[in-house]
Amino acid sequence: MKEVKDYVRSIPDFPEKGIIFRDITTVLQDAEGLKLAIDSMVDELKGIDFDVVVGTESRGFIFGVPIAYTLGKAFVPCRKKGKLPCETVTAEYDLEYGSAAIELHSDSIQRGQRVVIVDDLIATGGTVEACVNLVEQLGGEVVKIVFLMELAGLEGRKRLEKYDVASVITYEGK
Numbered sequence: 001m002k003e004v005k006d007y008v009r010s011i012p013d014f015p016e017k018g019i020i021f022r023d024i025t026t027v028l029q030d031a032e033g034l035k036l037a038i039d040s041m042v043d044e045l046k047g048i049d050f051d052v053v054v055g056t057e058s059r060g061f062i063f064g065v066p067i068a069y070t071l072g073k074a075f076v077p078c079r080k081k082g083k084l085p086c087e088t089v090t091a092e093y094d095l096e097y098g099s100a101a102i103e104l105h106s107d108s109i110q111r112g113q114r115v116v117i118v119d120d121l122i123a124t125g126g127t128v129e130a131c132v133n134l135v136e137q138l139g140g141e142v143v144k145i146v147f148l149m150e151l152a153g154l155e156g157r158k159r160l161e162k163y164d165v166a167s168v169i170t171y172e173g174k
Helices: 031-043 059-071 126-137 156-160
Strands: 009-012 020-023 052-056 074-080 088-095 098-105 114-122 141-151 165-171
Touching: 031 059, 031 141, 031 165, 052 059, 052 126, 059 074, 059 114, 088 126, 098 126, 114 126, 114 156, 126 141, 126 156, 141 156
Parallel strands: 052 074, 052 114, 114 141, 141 165
Antiparallel strands: 009 020, 074 098, 088 098
Protein backbone atom coordinates (compact mmCIF):
# COMPACT_ATOMS: atom_id res chain seq x y z
CA MET A 1 0.00 0.00 0.00
CA LYS A 2 1.29 3.46 -0.89
CA GLU A 3 1.99 6.16 1.67
CA VAL A 4 1.15 9.86 1.26
CA LYS A 5 4.87 10.55 0.81
CA ASP A 6 4.80 8.38 -2.34
CA TYR A 7 2.43 10.87 -4.00
CA VAL A 8 4.55 13.98 -3.28
CA ARG A 9 6.73 15.11 -6.18
CA SER A 10 10.20 16.30 -5.18
CA ILE A 11 11.73 18.93 -7.46
CA PRO A 12 15.45 19.55 -6.90
CA ASP A 13 16.95 23.05 -7.11
CA PHE A 14 13.62 24.89 -6.98
CA PRO A 15 13.13 27.75 -6.31
CA GLU A 16 16.92 27.94 -5.94
CA LYS A 17 19.92 25.61 -6.08
CA GLY A 18 20.17 23.29 -3.09
CA ILE A 19 16.45 23.40 -2.24
CA ILE A 20 14.15 20.42 -2.81
CA PHE A 21 10.63 21.68 -3.44
CA ARG A 22 7.93 19.31 -2.17
CA ASP A 23 5.05 19.60 -4.64
CA ILE A 24 1.60 18.54 -3.39
CA THR A 25 -0.17 18.98 -6.73
CA THR A 26 0.64 15.35 -7.44
CA VAL A 27 -1.16 14.39 -4.23
CA LEU A 28 -4.20 16.44 -5.19
CA GLN A 29 -4.49 15.20 -8.76
CA ASP A 30 -4.51 11.54 -7.76
CA ALA A 31 -7.80 10.40 -6.22
CA GLU A 32 -6.12 7.77 -4.04
CA GLY A 33 -3.38 10.19 -2.97
CA LEU A 34 -5.89 12.90 -2.04
CA LYS A 35 -8.05 10.47 -0.07
CA LEU A 36 -5.01 9.10 1.73
CA ALA A 37 -3.80 12.62 2.59
CA ILE A 38 -7.18 13.69 3.99
CA ASP A 39 -7.68 10.40 5.86
CA SER A 40 -4.18 10.63 7.35
CA MET A 41 -4.82 14.15 8.60
CA VAL A 42 -8.19 13.11 10.02
CA ASP A 43 -6.43 10.24 11.83
CA GLU A 44 -4.25 12.83 13.61
CA LEU A 45 -7.46 14.22 15.15
CA LYS A 46 -8.69 10.99 16.74
CA GLY A 47 -9.58 11.61 20.36
CA ILE A 48 -9.36 15.41 20.02
CA ASP A 49 -12.43 17.33 21.22
CA PHE A 50 -12.89 20.43 19.07
CA ASP A 51 -15.52 22.72 17.56
CA VAL A 52 -14.03 24.29 14.45
CA VAL A 53 -11.31 23.84 11.83
CA VAL A 54 -9.34 26.91 10.76
CA GLY A 55 -7.46 26.61 7.49
CA THR A 56 -4.80 29.04 6.32
CA GLU A 57 -4.88 30.44 2.79
CA SER A 58 -4.75 28.79 0.45
CA ARG A 59 -3.68 25.19 0.76
CA GLY A 60 -5.02 25.00 4.29
CA PHE A 61 -8.43 25.42 2.64
CA ILE A 62 -7.77 22.43 0.38
CA PHE A 63 -7.25 20.14 3.36
CA GLY A 64 -9.24 21.92 6.05
CA VAL A 65 -12.64 21.89 4.35
CA PRO A 66 -12.79 18.12 3.73
CA ILE A 67 -11.51 17.47 7.25
CA ALA A 68 -14.23 19.71 8.71
CA TYR A 69 -16.85 18.08 6.47
CA THR A 70 -15.73 14.54 7.35
CA LEU A 71 -15.83 15.27 11.08
CA GLY A 72 -19.01 17.36 11.04
CA LYS A 73 -17.27 20.56 12.15
CA ALA A 74 -17.41 24.18 10.99
CA PHE A 75 -14.66 25.62 8.80
CA VAL A 76 -13.16 29.11 9.14
CA PRO A 77 -10.82 30.54 6.49
CA CYS A 78 -7.75 32.45 7.65
CA ARG A 79 -7.09 34.75 4.68
CA LYS A 80 -4.49 37.12 3.38
CA LYS A 81 -5.09 40.71 4.44
CA GLY A 82 -7.84 42.48 2.51
CA LYS A 83 -9.66 39.35 1.29
CA LEU A 84 -12.40 39.09 3.94
CA PRO A 85 -15.45 41.35 3.50
CA CYS A 86 -16.49 42.03 7.12
CA GLU A 87 -14.78 43.31 10.26
CA THR A 88 -11.51 41.46 10.84
CA VAL A 89 -8.62 40.97 13.24
CA THR A 90 -5.17 41.07 11.67
CA ALA A 91 -1.78 39.57 12.49
CA GLU A 92 1.46 40.48 10.73
CA TYR A 93 4.39 38.08 10.49
CA ASP A 94 7.83 38.03 8.97
CA LEU A 95 8.78 36.32 5.76
CA GLU A 96 12.28 35.59 4.51
CA TYR A 97 12.23 38.85 2.52
CA GLY A 98 9.65 41.15 4.09
CA SER A 99 6.39 40.64 5.93
CA ALA A 100 2.81 39.56 5.35
CA ALA A 101 -0.51 39.76 7.16
CA ILE A 102 -3.42 37.38 7.63
CA GLU A 103 -6.93 37.94 8.96
CA LEU A 104 -9.93 36.24 10.49
CA HIS A 105 -13.43 37.65 10.59
CA SER A 106 -13.98 39.14 14.04
CA ASP A 107 -17.02 36.90 14.57
CA SER A 108 -15.54 33.67 13.16
CA ILE A 109 -14.33 32.20 16.46
CA GLN A 110 -16.46 32.36 19.58
CA ARG A 111 -14.93 32.69 23.05
CA GLY A 112 -14.19 29.23 24.42
CA GLN A 113 -14.34 27.40 21.09
CA ARG A 114 -11.80 24.62 20.70
CA VAL A 115 -9.94 25.05 17.43
CA VAL A 116 -7.88 22.84 15.14
CA ILE A 117 -5.64 24.64 12.64
CA VAL A 118 -4.84 22.92 9.34
CA ASP A 119 -2.24 23.73 6.70
CA ASP A 120 -0.35 21.84 4.05
CA LEU A 121 3.17 22.65 5.22
CA ILE A 122 5.14 23.85 8.21
CA ALA A 123 8.42 25.47 7.26
CA THR A 124 9.41 28.35 9.56
CA GLY A 125 6.02 28.30 11.31
CA GLY A 126 5.37 32.04 10.93
CA THR A 127 2.03 31.83 9.15
CA VAL A 128 0.49 29.37 11.58
CA GLU A 129 1.94 31.21 14.58
CA ALA A 130 0.14 34.34 13.34
CA CYS A 131 -3.06 32.32 12.87
CA VAL A 132 -2.78 30.95 16.42
CA ASN A 133 -2.45 34.51 17.70
CA LEU A 134 -5.66 35.53 15.90
CA VAL A 135 -7.61 32.54 17.21
CA GLU A 136 -6.49 33.32 20.75
CA GLN A 137 -7.21 37.04 20.34
CA LEU A 138 -10.81 36.08 19.54
CA GLY A 139 -11.01 33.86 22.63
CA GLY A 140 -10.54 30.48 20.98
CA GLU A 141 -8.33 27.69 22.29
CA VAL A 142 -6.01 25.96 19.82
CA VAL A 143 -6.14 22.27 20.72
CA LYS A 144 -4.25 20.81 17.73
CA ILE A 145 -2.34 21.92 14.65
CA VAL A 146 -2.13 19.48 11.75
CA PHE A 147 0.12 19.69 8.69
CA LEU A 148 0.40 17.40 5.72
CA MET A 149 4.16 18.02 5.51
CA GLU A 150 6.93 19.36 7.73
CA LEU A 151 10.35 20.65 6.72
CA ALA A 152 12.06 19.84 10.02
CA GLY A 153 15.33 21.53 9.05
CA LEU A 154 13.61 24.95 9.19
CA GLU A 155 12.61 24.31 12.83
CA GLY A 156 9.12 25.81 12.54
CA ARG A 157 7.89 23.48 15.25
CA LYS A 158 9.92 25.48 17.80
CA ARG A 159 7.61 28.49 17.27
CA LEU A 160 4.64 26.27 18.09
CA GLU A 161 6.21 24.25 20.91
CA LYS A 162 3.43 24.95 23.43
CA TYR A 163 0.84 23.42 21.06
CA ASP A 164 -0.01 19.88 20.02
CA VAL A 165 1.47 19.72 16.50
CA ALA A 166 1.29 16.79 14.09
CA SER A 167 2.63 16.25 10.59
CA VAL A 168 1.72 13.35 8.33
CA ILE A 169 5.08 13.54 6.50
CA THR A 170 8.35 14.88 7.91
CA TYR A 171 11.30 15.78 5.71
CA GLU A 172 14.52 16.25 7.66
CA GLY A 173 15.94 18.96 5.40
CA LYS A 174 14.79 22.36 4.27
